[in-house]
Amino acid sequence: MYRYIANRVLLVIPTLIGAAVLVFLLMRLIPGDICAIRLGSGGSMADPRAIARCHIELGLDRSIFLQFLDFAWGFVRLDFGTSMWSGKPVTEEIVARLPISLEIATMATVVAILIAIPLGTISALKQNSWIDHVVRVAAIAGIATPSFWLGILSILAVLEFSQLLFGAPWMPPIDYVPFWQEPLHNLSIAFLPALTVGYRYAAVSMRMTRSAMLEVLREDYIRTARAKGLIEKIVINRHALKNALLPVVTLIGIEFAFLISGLVVTEQVFNINGVGRLFVLAVQNQDYTLTQALVMLTVVTFVFVNLAVDLLYGWLDPRIRFG
Protein backbone atom coordinates (compact mmCIF):
# COMPACT_ATOMS: atom_id res chain seq x y z
CA MET A 1 0.00 0.00 0.00
CA TYR A 2 2.84 2.41 0.93
CA ARG A 3 4.47 1.74 -2.42
CA TYR A 4 1.18 2.45 -4.18
CA ILE A 5 0.80 5.75 -2.28
CA ALA A 6 4.40 6.77 -2.98
CA ASN A 7 4.06 5.96 -6.70
CA ARG A 8 0.81 7.85 -7.00
CA VAL A 9 2.12 10.91 -5.11
CA LEU A 10 5.35 10.99 -7.14
CA LEU A 11 3.36 10.89 -10.38
CA VAL A 12 1.71 14.18 -9.40
CA ILE A 13 5.01 16.10 -9.53
CA PRO A 14 5.81 15.73 -13.27
CA THR A 15 2.13 16.34 -14.11
CA LEU A 16 2.09 19.61 -12.18
CA ILE A 17 5.43 20.76 -13.63
CA GLY A 18 4.23 19.86 -17.13
CA ALA A 19 0.95 21.72 -16.58
CA ALA A 20 2.82 24.79 -15.30
CA VAL A 21 5.08 24.75 -18.39
CA LEU A 22 2.07 24.34 -20.68
CA VAL A 23 0.10 27.18 -19.07
CA PHE A 24 3.15 29.43 -19.05
CA LEU A 25 4.00 28.75 -22.71
CA LEU A 26 0.36 29.00 -23.82
CA MET A 27 0.09 32.50 -22.38
CA ARG A 28 3.33 33.46 -24.19
CA LEU A 29 1.82 32.37 -27.53
CA ILE A 30 -0.50 35.39 -27.53
CA PRO A 31 -0.04 37.09 -30.90
CA GLY A 32 1.58 40.48 -30.39
CA ASP A 33 2.77 42.23 -27.26
CA ILE A 34 0.55 41.78 -24.17
CA CYS A 35 1.45 45.30 -22.97
CA ALA A 36 0.67 46.87 -26.35
CA ILE A 37 -2.72 45.10 -26.32
CA ARG A 38 -3.37 46.15 -22.72
CA LEU A 39 -2.37 49.78 -23.12
CA GLY A 40 -3.49 50.34 -26.69
CA SER A 41 -7.20 49.72 -26.19
CA GLY A 42 -9.61 51.13 -28.74
CA GLY A 43 -7.11 50.79 -31.57
CA SER A 44 -4.90 53.67 -30.35
CA MET A 45 -1.10 53.36 -30.22
CA ALA A 46 0.31 53.05 -26.70
CA ASP A 47 3.16 55.21 -25.46
CA PRO A 48 6.45 53.21 -25.88
CA ARG A 49 7.61 54.35 -22.41
CA ALA A 50 4.39 53.03 -20.88
CA ILE A 51 4.91 49.74 -22.75
CA ALA A 52 8.47 49.50 -21.39
CA ARG A 53 7.18 50.16 -17.84
CA CYS A 54 4.52 47.49 -18.31
CA HIS A 55 7.22 45.00 -19.47
CA ILE A 56 9.19 45.64 -16.28
CA GLU A 57 6.06 45.43 -14.13
CA LEU A 58 5.08 42.05 -15.61
CA GLY A 59 8.71 40.85 -15.67
CA LEU A 60 8.65 40.47 -19.47
CA ASP A 61 12.03 42.18 -19.81
CA ARG A 62 13.70 39.10 -18.27
CA SER A 63 14.68 35.83 -19.93
CA ILE A 64 11.91 33.28 -20.54
CA PHE A 65 13.50 30.85 -18.06
CA LEU A 66 13.58 33.45 -15.28
CA GLN A 67 10.00 34.39 -16.12
CA PHE A 68 8.99 30.75 -15.70
CA LEU A 69 10.83 30.45 -12.38
CA ASP A 70 9.10 33.62 -11.23
CA PHE A 71 5.72 32.23 -12.26
CA ALA A 72 6.34 28.87 -10.56
CA TRP A 73 7.72 30.43 -7.37
CA GLY A 74 4.81 32.88 -7.25
CA PHE A 75 2.43 29.96 -7.56
CA VAL A 76 4.07 28.10 -4.69
CA ARG A 77 3.69 31.24 -2.51
CA LEU A 78 0.11 31.76 -3.79
CA ASP A 79 1.19 35.11 -5.20
CA PHE A 80 -0.23 35.27 -8.72
CA GLY A 81 0.54 38.93 -9.32
CA THR A 82 -1.94 41.68 -10.13
CA SER A 83 -5.00 41.42 -12.32
CA MET A 84 -4.40 43.30 -15.60
CA TRP A 85 -8.07 44.21 -15.70
CA SER A 86 -8.99 45.32 -12.15
CA GLY A 87 -5.51 46.16 -10.85
CA LYS A 88 -6.20 44.17 -7.66
CA PRO A 89 -4.09 41.20 -6.50
CA VAL A 90 -5.26 38.02 -8.27
CA THR A 91 -5.40 36.12 -4.95
CA GLU A 92 -7.81 38.73 -3.55
CA GLU A 93 -10.03 38.46 -6.64
CA ILE A 94 -10.19 34.67 -6.33
CA VAL A 95 -10.62 34.45 -2.55
CA ALA A 96 -13.58 36.87 -2.65
CA ARG A 97 -15.42 34.62 -5.11
CA LEU A 98 -14.42 31.20 -3.83
CA PRO A 99 -17.08 30.58 -1.10
CA ILE A 100 -20.12 30.70 -3.39
CA SER A 101 -18.45 28.50 -6.04
CA LEU A 102 -17.39 25.96 -3.41
CA GLU A 103 -20.89 25.94 -1.96
CA ILE A 104 -22.50 25.30 -5.35
CA ALA A 105 -19.93 22.60 -6.14
CA THR A 106 -20.55 20.81 -2.83
CA MET A 107 -24.33 21.03 -3.18
CA ALA A 108 -24.13 19.77 -6.77
CA THR A 109 -22.05 16.77 -5.68
CA VAL A 110 -24.56 15.92 -2.93
CA VAL A 111 -27.45 16.26 -5.42
CA ALA A 112 -25.58 14.01 -7.88
CA ILE A 113 -24.89 11.28 -5.31
CA LEU A 114 -28.45 11.36 -3.97
CA ILE A 115 -29.88 10.93 -7.47
CA ALA A 116 -27.25 8.67 -9.05
CA ILE A 117 -26.72 5.83 -6.59
CA PRO A 118 -30.36 4.83 -5.89
CA LEU A 119 -31.50 5.26 -9.50
CA GLY A 120 -28.41 3.56 -10.98
CA THR A 121 -28.88 0.59 -8.63
CA ILE A 122 -32.60 0.23 -9.37
CA SER A 123 -31.90 0.50 -13.09
CA ALA A 124 -29.36 -2.35 -12.92
CA LEU A 125 -31.59 -4.54 -10.76
CA LYS A 126 -34.48 -4.08 -13.18
CA GLN A 127 -32.37 -4.37 -16.34
CA ASN A 128 -34.34 -3.98 -19.59
CA SER A 129 -37.56 -3.14 -17.70
CA TRP A 130 -39.44 0.12 -18.29
CA ILE A 131 -37.81 1.63 -15.15
CA ASP A 132 -34.39 0.82 -16.60
CA HIS A 133 -35.31 2.45 -19.93
CA VAL A 134 -36.64 5.59 -18.19
CA VAL A 135 -33.52 5.91 -16.00
CA ARG A 136 -31.19 5.35 -18.98
CA VAL A 137 -33.00 7.91 -21.12
CA ALA A 138 -32.97 10.40 -18.21
CA ALA A 139 -29.24 9.80 -17.77
CA ILE A 140 -28.42 10.29 -21.45
CA ALA A 141 -30.69 13.35 -21.53
CA GLY A 142 -28.71 14.74 -18.58
CA ILE A 143 -25.47 14.31 -20.47
CA ALA A 144 -26.91 15.72 -23.69
CA THR A 145 -28.57 18.77 -22.15
CA PRO A 146 -26.31 21.81 -21.95
CA SER A 147 -26.20 23.01 -18.35
CA PHE A 148 -26.62 26.64 -19.41
CA TRP A 149 -29.86 25.77 -21.22
CA LEU A 150 -31.12 23.86 -18.20
CA GLY A 151 -30.27 26.96 -16.16
CA ILE A 152 -32.23 29.23 -18.51
CA LEU A 153 -35.21 26.84 -18.40
CA SER A 154 -35.12 26.70 -14.60
CA ILE A 155 -35.14 30.52 -14.46
CA LEU A 156 -38.09 30.50 -16.86
CA ALA A 157 -39.90 27.93 -14.69
CA VAL A 158 -39.29 29.94 -11.49
CA LEU A 159 -40.56 33.12 -13.17
CA GLU A 160 -43.72 31.39 -14.41
CA PHE A 161 -44.48 29.57 -11.14
CA SER A 162 -43.86 32.60 -8.96
CA GLN A 163 -46.13 34.66 -11.23
CA LEU A 164 -48.78 31.98 -10.93
CA LEU A 165 -48.46 31.55 -7.14
CA PHE A 166 -47.70 35.06 -5.91
CA GLY A 167 -49.01 37.22 -8.74
CA ALA A 168 -45.54 38.70 -9.37
CA PRO A 169 -42.41 37.17 -10.93
CA TRP A 170 -39.61 36.28 -8.47
CA MET A 171 -35.96 35.75 -9.23
CA PRO A 172 -33.31 34.27 -6.91
CA PRO A 173 -31.02 36.95 -5.40
CA ILE A 174 -27.48 37.30 -6.76
CA ASP A 175 -25.68 39.04 -3.87
CA TYR A 176 -23.79 36.48 -1.82
CA VAL A 177 -24.50 36.18 1.91
CA PRO A 178 -22.84 33.39 3.96
CA PHE A 179 -25.10 30.52 5.05
CA TRP A 180 -24.62 31.21 8.78
CA GLN A 181 -25.82 34.82 8.36
CA GLU A 182 -28.95 34.31 6.26
CA PRO A 183 -29.51 30.62 5.48
CA LEU A 184 -32.63 31.10 3.32
CA HIS A 185 -31.09 33.89 1.28
CA ASN A 186 -27.91 31.85 0.81
CA LEU A 187 -29.76 28.70 -0.25
CA SER A 188 -31.99 30.60 -2.67
CA ILE A 189 -28.83 31.76 -4.49
CA ALA A 190 -27.13 28.37 -4.62
CA PHE A 191 -30.04 25.94 -4.98
CA LEU A 192 -30.92 26.32 -8.68
CA PRO A 193 -27.31 26.42 -9.96
CA ALA A 194 -26.48 23.37 -7.81
CA LEU A 195 -29.49 21.50 -9.21
CA THR A 196 -28.53 22.47 -12.77
CA VAL A 197 -24.92 21.33 -12.42
CA GLY A 198 -25.88 18.36 -10.22
CA TYR A 199 -28.28 16.87 -12.76
CA ARG A 200 -25.56 16.53 -15.38
CA TYR A 201 -23.12 15.21 -12.78
CA ALA A 202 -25.78 12.74 -11.59
CA ALA A 203 -26.42 11.56 -15.14
CA VAL A 204 -22.79 10.50 -15.59
CA SER A 205 -22.60 8.86 -12.15
CA MET A 206 -25.94 7.10 -12.70
CA ARG A 207 -24.64 5.37 -15.83
CA MET A 208 -21.49 4.34 -14.00
CA THR A 209 -23.44 2.95 -11.00
CA ARG A 210 -25.70 0.98 -13.34
CA SER A 211 -22.89 -0.55 -15.34
CA ALA A 212 -20.81 -1.33 -12.21
CA MET A 213 -23.84 -3.00 -10.60
CA LEU A 214 -24.52 -5.05 -13.74
CA GLU A 215 -20.91 -6.19 -13.72
CA VAL A 216 -20.95 -7.14 -10.01
CA LEU A 217 -24.33 -8.89 -10.20
CA ARG A 218 -22.79 -11.36 -12.66
CA GLU A 219 -19.87 -12.23 -10.37
CA ASP A 220 -19.52 -15.72 -8.93
CA TYR A 221 -19.64 -14.52 -5.32
CA ILE A 222 -23.12 -13.07 -5.89
CA ARG A 223 -24.26 -16.42 -7.29
CA THR A 224 -22.69 -18.10 -4.24
CA ALA A 225 -24.43 -15.68 -1.87
CA ARG A 226 -27.78 -16.46 -3.53
CA ALA A 227 -27.04 -20.20 -3.52
CA LYS A 228 -26.39 -20.01 0.25
CA GLY A 229 -29.97 -18.81 0.56
CA LEU A 230 -29.26 -15.23 1.60
CA ILE A 231 -32.21 -12.93 1.18
CA GLU A 232 -31.99 -10.63 -1.89
CA LYS A 233 -31.79 -7.45 0.23
CA ILE A 234 -28.60 -8.64 1.92
CA VAL A 235 -27.13 -9.87 -1.36
CA ILE A 236 -27.73 -6.45 -2.94
CA ASN A 237 -26.78 -4.19 -0.04
CA ARG A 238 -23.92 -6.09 1.54
CA HIS A 239 -22.35 -7.89 -1.41
CA ALA A 240 -23.26 -6.14 -4.65
CA LEU A 241 -23.68 -2.43 -3.90
CA LYS A 242 -20.62 -2.22 -1.65
CA ASN A 243 -18.39 -3.48 -4.46
CA ALA A 244 -20.20 -1.66 -7.24
CA LEU A 245 -19.66 1.67 -5.50
CA LEU A 246 -15.88 1.45 -5.88
CA PRO A 247 -15.79 2.68 -9.49
CA VAL A 248 -18.36 5.34 -8.60
CA VAL A 249 -15.91 6.79 -6.07
CA THR A 250 -13.34 7.07 -8.87
CA LEU A 251 -15.91 8.67 -11.09
CA ILE A 252 -16.57 11.43 -8.56
CA GLY A 253 -12.93 12.42 -9.03
CA ILE A 254 -12.84 12.06 -12.79
CA GLU A 255 -16.09 13.93 -13.27
CA PHE A 256 -14.81 16.78 -11.17
CA ALA A 257 -14.03 18.26 -14.59
CA PHE A 258 -17.76 18.28 -15.35
CA LEU A 259 -18.32 20.15 -12.13
CA ILE A 260 -15.79 22.84 -13.00
CA SER A 261 -17.10 23.20 -16.56
CA GLY A 262 -20.63 23.30 -15.21
CA LEU A 263 -19.72 26.06 -12.76
CA VAL A 264 -18.03 28.20 -15.44
CA VAL A 265 -21.16 28.20 -17.59
CA THR A 266 -23.86 28.06 -14.91
CA GLU A 267 -22.53 31.01 -12.91
CA GLN A 268 -22.85 33.04 -16.09
CA VAL A 269 -26.51 32.03 -16.52
CA PHE A 270 -27.46 32.85 -12.93
CA ASN A 271 -25.25 35.94 -12.83
CA ILE A 272 -23.41 34.59 -9.78
CA ASN A 273 -20.18 36.33 -8.94
CA GLY A 274 -18.15 33.16 -8.44
CA VAL A 275 -14.81 31.84 -9.68
CA GLY A 276 -16.39 30.40 -12.84
CA ARG A 277 -17.72 33.81 -13.87
CA LEU A 278 -14.39 35.39 -13.00
CA PHE A 279 -12.75 32.97 -15.44
CA VAL A 280 -15.04 34.02 -18.28
CA LEU A 281 -14.52 37.70 -17.45
CA ALA A 282 -10.73 37.18 -17.41
CA VAL A 283 -10.83 35.63 -20.90
CA GLN A 284 -13.23 38.27 -22.23
CA ASN A 285 -11.06 41.09 -20.84
CA GLN A 286 -7.83 39.47 -22.08
CA ASP A 287 -6.57 39.47 -18.48
CA TYR A 288 -3.70 37.01 -18.95
CA THR A 289 -2.36 37.09 -15.38
CA LEU A 290 -5.78 36.22 -14.02
CA THR A 291 -6.46 33.58 -16.72
CA GLN A 292 -3.05 31.99 -16.11
CA ALA A 293 -3.65 31.81 -12.34
CA LEU A 294 -7.18 30.44 -12.70
CA VAL A 295 -6.17 27.75 -15.22
CA MET A 296 -3.29 26.67 -13.01
CA LEU A 297 -5.45 26.63 -9.86
CA THR A 298 -8.09 24.53 -11.63
CA VAL A 299 -5.45 22.06 -12.80
CA VAL A 300 -3.89 21.78 -9.34
CA THR A 301 -7.31 21.22 -7.75
CA PHE A 302 -8.21 18.66 -10.42
CA VAL A 303 -4.90 16.78 -9.97
CA PHE A 304 -5.22 16.69 -6.17
CA VAL A 305 -8.88 15.64 -6.22
CA ASN A 306 -7.90 12.75 -8.50
CA LEU A 307 -4.97 11.89 -6.24
CA ALA A 308 -7.25 11.82 -3.19
CA VAL A 309 -9.78 9.65 -5.03
CA ASP A 310 -7.06 7.24 -6.19
CA LEU A 311 -5.71 6.91 -2.66
CA LEU A 312 -9.22 6.38 -1.32
CA TYR A 313 -9.81 3.77 -4.00
CA GLY A 314 -6.58 2.02 -3.04
CA TRP A 315 -7.69 2.00 0.58
CA LEU A 316 -11.17 0.69 -0.27
CA ASP A 317 -10.11 -1.99 -2.74
CA PRO A 318 -7.92 -4.75 -1.26
CA ARG A 319 -6.80 -5.82 -4.77
CA ILE A 320 -4.97 -2.50 -5.11
CA ARG A 321 -3.93 -2.31 -1.47
CA PHE A 322 -2.22 -5.68 -1.52
CA GLY A 323 -1.45 -5.74 -5.24
Next chain:
Amino acid sequence: MVDVAPSFAPEILDEAVGTPRARSSVLDFLRRQPLGTVGLALVLVMAVAGLGAEWIAPYSPTANDFASMTEPPSWAHIMGTDQFGRDLFSRIVYGARTAFIVGFCCAMVGGFAGLVLGVASAYFGGRLGLLLERINDVIMAFPLIILALAVIAVFGGGVFNVILAITIPLIPRCARVVRSSALAIREVPYIDAARACGFGHTRIILRHMVPNVLAPFLIMLTAFVGQAILAEASLSYLGLGVQEPIAAWGLMLQGGAEEYASTAPWIAIFPGVAIALTVFGFSLFGDALRDALDPKLRER
Protein backbone atom coordinates in the same frame (compact mmCIF):
# COMPACT_ATOMS: atom_id res chain seq x y z
CA MET B 1 0.38 -16.49 -41.24
CA VAL B 2 0.30 -12.78 -40.62
CA ASP B 3 -3.04 -12.28 -42.29
CA VAL B 4 -4.94 -13.54 -39.27
CA ALA B 5 -8.42 -12.05 -39.55
CA PRO B 6 -8.71 -8.97 -37.36
CA SER B 7 -11.88 -9.00 -35.25
CA PHE B 8 -13.58 -5.88 -36.60
CA ALA B 9 -11.90 -4.88 -39.81
CA PRO B 10 -13.86 -7.11 -42.25
CA GLU B 11 -17.21 -5.80 -40.98
CA ILE B 12 -16.05 -2.23 -41.33
CA LEU B 13 -14.67 -2.87 -44.81
CA ASP B 14 -17.91 -4.60 -45.80
CA GLU B 15 -19.88 -1.62 -44.63
CA ALA B 16 -17.66 0.66 -46.62
CA VAL B 17 -18.30 -1.22 -49.85
CA GLY B 18 -21.99 -1.86 -49.15
CA THR B 19 -22.09 -5.65 -49.63
CA PRO B 20 -25.20 -7.71 -48.76
CA ARG B 21 -23.40 -8.76 -45.54
CA ALA B 22 -23.01 -5.12 -44.56
CA ARG B 23 -26.67 -4.49 -45.31
CA SER B 24 -27.72 -7.39 -43.11
CA SER B 25 -25.38 -6.14 -40.33
CA VAL B 26 -27.03 -2.72 -40.52
CA LEU B 27 -30.52 -4.27 -40.42
CA ASP B 28 -29.44 -6.45 -37.49
CA PHE B 29 -28.17 -3.36 -35.67
CA LEU B 30 -31.43 -1.50 -36.30
CA ARG B 31 -33.48 -4.46 -35.05
CA ARG B 32 -31.39 -5.20 -31.95
CA GLN B 33 -30.76 -1.61 -30.90
CA PRO B 34 -34.04 0.37 -30.99
CA LEU B 35 -32.63 3.21 -28.86
CA GLY B 36 -29.54 3.35 -31.08
CA THR B 37 -31.79 3.53 -34.14
CA VAL B 38 -33.65 6.47 -32.62
CA GLY B 39 -30.26 8.12 -31.97
CA LEU B 40 -29.10 7.48 -35.52
CA ALA B 41 -32.37 8.91 -36.87
CA LEU B 42 -31.94 12.08 -34.80
CA VAL B 43 -28.36 12.50 -36.00
CA LEU B 44 -29.38 11.93 -39.63
CA VAL B 45 -32.23 14.47 -39.41
CA MET B 46 -29.84 17.11 -38.05
CA ALA B 47 -27.14 16.20 -40.57
CA VAL B 48 -29.60 16.51 -43.48
CA ALA B 49 -30.78 19.87 -42.07
CA GLY B 50 -27.21 21.11 -41.92
CA LEU B 51 -26.30 19.83 -45.39
CA GLY B 52 -29.42 21.12 -47.11
CA ALA B 53 -29.80 24.35 -45.10
CA GLU B 54 -30.12 26.48 -48.26
CA TRP B 55 -33.11 24.44 -49.46
CA ILE B 56 -34.76 23.75 -46.11
CA ALA B 57 -34.56 27.17 -44.40
CA PRO B 58 -37.43 29.42 -45.51
CA TYR B 59 -35.55 32.65 -44.66
CA SER B 60 -31.99 33.89 -44.52
CA PRO B 61 -30.53 33.17 -41.07
CA THR B 62 -29.09 36.68 -40.88
CA ALA B 63 -32.01 38.68 -42.31
CA ASN B 64 -33.39 41.08 -39.69
CA ASP B 65 -37.06 41.92 -39.89
CA PHE B 66 -37.76 44.65 -37.39
CA ALA B 67 -41.49 44.52 -38.20
CA SER B 68 -41.74 41.01 -36.75
CA MET B 69 -39.52 40.98 -33.68
CA THR B 70 -40.14 38.30 -30.96
CA GLU B 71 -43.10 36.89 -32.87
CA PRO B 72 -44.49 33.66 -31.40
CA PRO B 73 -44.50 30.48 -33.51
CA SER B 74 -46.94 30.77 -36.42
CA TRP B 75 -47.34 29.40 -39.97
CA ALA B 76 -45.06 32.17 -41.26
CA HIS B 77 -42.37 31.44 -38.65
CA ILE B 78 -42.84 27.92 -37.30
CA MET B 79 -40.48 28.48 -34.36
CA GLY B 80 -41.12 32.20 -34.02
CA THR B 81 -38.59 35.02 -34.39
CA ASP B 82 -35.86 36.40 -32.16
CA GLN B 83 -35.36 39.93 -30.81
CA PHE B 84 -34.04 41.08 -34.22
CA GLY B 85 -36.92 39.54 -36.18
CA ARG B 86 -34.76 36.68 -37.51
CA ASP B 87 -36.56 33.42 -38.25
CA LEU B 88 -35.57 30.94 -35.51
CA PHE B 89 -36.23 27.83 -37.62
CA SER B 90 -33.88 29.09 -40.36
CA ARG B 91 -31.20 29.90 -37.77
CA ILE B 92 -31.55 26.47 -36.18
CA VAL B 93 -31.23 24.77 -39.58
CA TYR B 94 -28.08 26.79 -40.41
CA GLY B 95 -26.90 26.27 -36.83
CA ALA B 96 -26.96 22.52 -37.48
CA ARG B 97 -24.33 23.09 -40.17
CA THR B 98 -22.07 25.00 -37.75
CA ALA B 99 -22.56 22.37 -35.05
CA PHE B 100 -21.75 19.48 -37.41
CA ILE B 101 -18.73 21.23 -38.94
CA VAL B 102 -17.27 21.91 -35.48
CA GLY B 103 -18.33 18.51 -34.10
CA PHE B 104 -16.96 16.43 -36.96
CA CYS B 105 -13.76 18.45 -37.45
CA CYS B 106 -12.90 18.22 -33.74
CA ALA B 107 -13.80 14.53 -33.50
CA MET B 108 -11.97 13.56 -36.71
CA VAL B 109 -8.79 15.55 -36.14
CA GLY B 110 -8.65 14.85 -32.40
CA GLY B 111 -9.64 11.22 -32.89
CA PHE B 112 -7.14 10.43 -35.64
CA ALA B 113 -4.30 12.25 -33.88
CA GLY B 114 -5.18 10.28 -30.72
CA LEU B 115 -5.34 7.03 -32.72
CA VAL B 116 -1.87 7.55 -34.17
CA LEU B 117 -0.35 8.60 -30.83
CA GLY B 118 -2.12 5.86 -28.86
CA VAL B 119 -1.09 3.04 -31.21
CA ALA B 120 2.47 4.41 -31.54
CA SER B 121 2.78 4.71 -27.75
CA ALA B 122 1.62 1.10 -27.26
CA TYR B 123 3.62 -0.37 -30.17
CA PHE B 124 6.97 1.31 -29.54
CA GLY B 125 6.65 1.53 -25.75
CA GLY B 126 9.93 2.37 -24.03
CA ARG B 127 10.95 5.99 -23.67
CA LEU B 128 8.70 7.22 -26.47
CA GLY B 129 5.69 5.53 -24.88
CA LEU B 130 6.57 6.94 -21.48
CA LEU B 131 7.05 10.45 -22.87
CA LEU B 132 3.73 10.33 -24.73
CA GLU B 133 2.01 9.04 -21.59
CA ARG B 134 3.37 11.89 -19.45
CA ILE B 135 2.31 14.46 -22.08
CA ASN B 136 -1.16 12.87 -22.07
CA ASP B 137 -1.24 13.09 -18.27
CA VAL B 138 -0.45 16.79 -18.41
CA ILE B 139 -3.08 17.66 -21.03
CA MET B 140 -5.68 15.48 -19.34
CA ALA B 141 -5.13 17.40 -16.11
CA PHE B 142 -6.96 20.28 -17.84
CA PRO B 143 -10.76 19.95 -17.87
CA LEU B 144 -11.94 20.28 -21.51
CA ILE B 145 -13.69 23.61 -21.17
CA ILE B 146 -10.84 25.12 -19.13
CA LEU B 147 -8.20 24.22 -21.73
CA ALA B 148 -10.54 25.42 -24.48
CA LEU B 149 -10.99 28.74 -22.64
CA ALA B 150 -7.22 29.08 -22.21
CA VAL B 151 -6.67 28.48 -25.95
CA ILE B 152 -9.39 31.02 -26.79
CA ALA B 153 -7.83 33.52 -24.36
CA VAL B 154 -4.68 33.28 -26.46
CA PHE B 155 -6.00 33.02 -30.02
CA GLY B 156 -9.46 34.59 -29.71
CA GLY B 157 -12.89 33.27 -30.82
CA GLY B 158 -14.14 32.28 -34.28
CA VAL B 159 -14.94 28.91 -35.85
CA PHE B 160 -11.34 27.86 -36.57
CA ASN B 161 -10.06 28.76 -33.10
CA VAL B 162 -13.01 27.02 -31.47
CA ILE B 163 -12.22 23.84 -33.44
CA LEU B 164 -8.58 24.13 -32.36
CA ALA B 165 -9.54 24.79 -28.73
CA ILE B 166 -11.82 21.75 -28.54
CA THR B 167 -9.60 19.41 -30.57
CA ILE B 168 -6.49 19.72 -28.37
CA PRO B 169 -8.11 18.29 -25.21
CA LEU B 170 -9.70 15.43 -27.21
CA ILE B 171 -6.36 14.07 -28.50
CA PRO B 172 -4.99 12.62 -25.22
CA ARG B 173 -8.42 11.28 -24.24
CA CYS B 174 -8.53 9.26 -27.45
CA ALA B 175 -4.85 8.27 -27.23
CA ARG B 176 -5.36 6.89 -23.70
CA VAL B 177 -8.26 4.60 -24.69
CA VAL B 178 -6.64 3.49 -27.96
CA ARG B 179 -3.35 2.77 -26.17
CA SER B 180 -4.98 0.46 -23.64
CA SER B 181 -6.60 -1.56 -26.45
CA ALA B 182 -3.42 -1.52 -28.53
CA LEU B 183 -1.31 -2.74 -25.59
CA ALA B 184 -3.37 -5.93 -25.46
CA ILE B 185 -3.08 -6.41 -29.21
CA ARG B 186 0.69 -5.91 -29.14
CA GLU B 187 0.99 -9.10 -27.08
CA VAL B 188 -1.02 -11.22 -29.54
CA PRO B 189 1.15 -13.80 -31.40
CA TYR B 190 0.31 -12.56 -34.90
CA ILE B 191 2.12 -9.28 -34.16
CA ASP B 192 5.25 -11.27 -33.25
CA ALA B 193 4.71 -13.31 -36.40
CA ALA B 194 4.50 -10.15 -38.50
CA ARG B 195 7.74 -8.92 -36.94
CA ALA B 196 9.37 -12.31 -37.59
CA CYS B 197 8.35 -12.05 -41.25
CA GLY B 198 10.33 -8.82 -41.39
CA PHE B 199 7.42 -6.42 -41.94
CA GLY B 200 8.09 -2.74 -41.21
CA HIS B 201 6.62 -0.82 -38.28
CA THR B 202 4.24 1.15 -40.50
CA ARG B 203 2.80 -2.01 -42.06
CA ILE B 204 2.37 -3.73 -38.70
CA ILE B 205 0.71 -0.68 -37.17
CA LEU B 206 -1.58 0.13 -40.09
CA ARG B 207 -2.48 -3.39 -41.26
CA HIS B 208 -2.55 -5.33 -38.02
CA MET B 209 -2.94 -3.02 -35.04
CA VAL B 210 -5.15 -0.14 -36.18
CA PRO B 211 -7.98 -2.36 -37.55
CA ASN B 212 -8.18 -4.10 -34.18
CA VAL B 213 -8.59 -0.92 -32.16
CA LEU B 214 -11.23 0.47 -34.51
CA ALA B 215 -14.17 -0.67 -32.35
CA PRO B 216 -13.34 1.44 -29.26
CA PHE B 217 -12.13 4.18 -31.61
CA LEU B 218 -15.45 4.40 -33.49
CA ILE B 219 -17.42 4.44 -30.24
CA MET B 220 -15.22 7.24 -29.00
CA LEU B 221 -15.62 9.22 -32.22
CA THR B 222 -19.40 9.32 -31.80
CA ALA B 223 -18.97 10.46 -28.19
CA PHE B 224 -16.46 13.12 -29.29
CA VAL B 225 -18.84 14.62 -31.86
CA GLY B 226 -21.47 15.07 -29.15
CA GLN B 227 -18.94 16.47 -26.68
CA ALA B 228 -17.55 18.89 -29.26
CA ILE B 229 -21.04 20.14 -30.18
CA LEU B 230 -21.78 20.70 -26.50
CA ALA B 231 -18.45 22.44 -25.88
CA GLU B 232 -18.92 24.69 -28.93
CA ALA B 233 -22.42 25.61 -27.74
CA SER B 234 -21.07 26.42 -24.26
CA LEU B 235 -18.24 28.57 -25.63
CA SER B 236 -20.56 30.37 -28.03
CA TYR B 237 -23.05 30.94 -25.21
CA LEU B 238 -20.26 32.56 -23.18
CA GLY B 239 -19.56 34.83 -26.16
CA LEU B 240 -16.15 33.23 -26.67
CA GLY B 241 -16.92 30.80 -29.48
CA VAL B 242 -18.53 31.28 -32.87
CA GLN B 243 -19.25 34.95 -33.50
CA GLU B 244 -22.21 36.74 -35.12
CA PRO B 245 -23.50 36.75 -37.85
CA ILE B 246 -22.80 32.98 -38.14
CA ALA B 247 -25.80 30.99 -36.92
CA ALA B 248 -24.82 28.80 -33.98
CA TRP B 249 -27.11 27.22 -31.40
CA GLY B 250 -25.12 28.36 -28.35
CA LEU B 251 -24.91 31.87 -29.72
CA MET B 252 -28.70 31.93 -30.18
CA LEU B 253 -29.08 31.36 -26.43
CA GLN B 254 -26.77 34.22 -25.54
CA GLY B 255 -28.34 37.50 -24.43
CA GLY B 256 -31.84 37.34 -25.87
CA ALA B 257 -32.78 33.99 -24.39
CA GLU B 258 -32.49 35.18 -20.78
CA GLU B 259 -33.69 38.72 -21.43
CA TYR B 260 -36.85 37.56 -23.20
CA ALA B 261 -37.30 34.39 -21.11
CA SER B 262 -40.73 35.39 -19.83
CA THR B 263 -42.04 37.36 -22.84
CA ALA B 264 -40.66 35.23 -25.70
CA PRO B 265 -39.72 31.81 -24.23
CA TRP B 266 -39.41 30.22 -27.72
CA ILE B 267 -36.09 32.07 -28.15
CA ALA B 268 -34.75 30.06 -25.19
CA ILE B 269 -36.51 26.78 -25.90
CA PHE B 270 -35.87 25.81 -29.55
CA PRO B 271 -32.07 26.24 -29.84
CA GLY B 272 -31.62 24.29 -26.58
CA VAL B 273 -33.89 21.52 -27.87
CA ALA B 274 -31.76 21.34 -31.04
CA ILE B 275 -28.51 20.99 -29.03
CA ALA B 276 -29.99 18.46 -26.61
CA LEU B 277 -31.58 16.31 -29.35
CA THR B 278 -28.38 16.20 -31.41
CA VAL B 279 -26.11 15.30 -28.49
CA PHE B 280 -28.79 12.90 -27.24
CA GLY B 281 -28.81 11.25 -30.69
CA PHE B 282 -25.02 10.84 -30.70
CA SER B 283 -25.06 9.44 -27.13
CA LEU B 284 -27.78 6.89 -27.92
CA PHE B 285 -26.05 5.87 -31.14
CA GLY B 286 -22.65 5.62 -29.41
CA ASP B 287 -24.11 3.46 -26.62
CA ALA B 288 -25.78 1.15 -29.12
CA LEU B 289 -22.59 0.92 -31.16
CA ARG B 290 -20.68 -0.05 -28.01
CA ASP B 291 -23.25 -2.73 -27.20
CA ALA B 292 -23.15 -4.04 -30.76
CA LEU B 293 -19.36 -4.13 -31.04
CA ASP B 294 -18.53 -5.39 -27.55
CA PRO B 295 -19.10 -9.17 -27.41
CA LYS B 296 -19.36 -9.09 -23.60
CA LEU B 297 -22.24 -6.62 -23.69
CA ARG B 298 -23.82 -8.34 -26.71
CA GLU B 299 -24.33 -11.52 -24.68
CA ARG B 300 -26.37 -9.72 -22.03
